[in-house]
Amino acid sequence: MIKIVYDIRIYRETLENIIKKDDVVVELGCHMGNSTKIISQLSAEGKIITIDNSPESSEAMKSLTKNCPNIEFINGDVRLHETLETVIKKIKNCDVLSIDLGGGYYPDTTFKVFFIWSSTLKPRDTIIRNRGLLDFIHSSSVVKVNEVIISQHGWLESCGDGGVPPRLKELKLWSSKL
Numbered sequence: 001m002i003k004i005v006y007d008i009r010i011y012r013e014t015l016e017n018i019i020k021k022d023d024v025v026v027e028l029g030c031h032m033g034n035s036t037k038i039i040s041q042l043s044a045e046g047k048i049i050t051i052d053n054s055p056e057s058s059e060a061m062k063s064l065t066k067n068c069p070n071i072e073f074i075n076g077d078v079r080l081h082e083t084l085e086t087v088i089k090k091i092k093n094c095d096v097l098s099i100d101l102g103g104g105y106y107p108d109t110t111f112k113v114f115f116i117w118s119s120t121l122k123p124r125d126t127i128i129r130n131r132g133l134l135d136f137i138h139s140s141s142v143v144k145v146n147e148v149i150i151s152q153h154g155w156l157e158s159c160g161d162g163g164v165p166p167r168l169k170e171l172k173l174w175s176s177k178l
């Protein structure tokens, strides 16, 4: 399932409803690790790879990872291919992908990050915290009811396994080699 939320409380409630005790969770945008702590308790027998590129995250996550051995923090930019490549080398599978790059963060960047990471990791469930995407979903409707394109997992099945088409120049930071 793909869940889209905005309110941080709903984001954390959704994590509680979805994460199982032995899940492998990839969290994009952990900031000070407040949700990471919750994820770590929910997935007590699993593993959490969490990423943020802000300088203040590194300090906060250093002390959190000391107390929670199932958390691994990576200081990196999730828009970069090399960050995804680093994560892929650390895990065999991903059960839950959790994306919070700032709730009001540009929906286009959040969607691109979701598209690339989810189509590569193929998570069972994805949770995205973003106001723009929530607005888009509530404000749009399908034109033809017989044109139903729908996915059952945490990624878009219509994107297939091909990675990012090279003709999408704005995604030149990415490649399909993973």
Ligand SMILES: C[S@@+](CC[C@H](N)C(=O)[O-])C[C@H]1O[C@@H](n2cnc3c(N)ncnc32)[C@H](O)[C@@H]1O
Residues within 6 Å of the ligand: 008, 028, 029, 030, 031, 032, 033, 034, 035, 036, 051, 052, 053, 054, 057, 076, 077, 078, 079, 100, 101, 102, 103
């Ligand atoms: C709202 S905070 C996350 C809050 C956290 N999920 C929580 O529940 O407490 C958003 C975080 O996304 C991080 N972020 C934004 N863009 C990023 C990027 N391109 N790569 C890595 N981290 C990013 C920011 O540094 C910030 O710490």
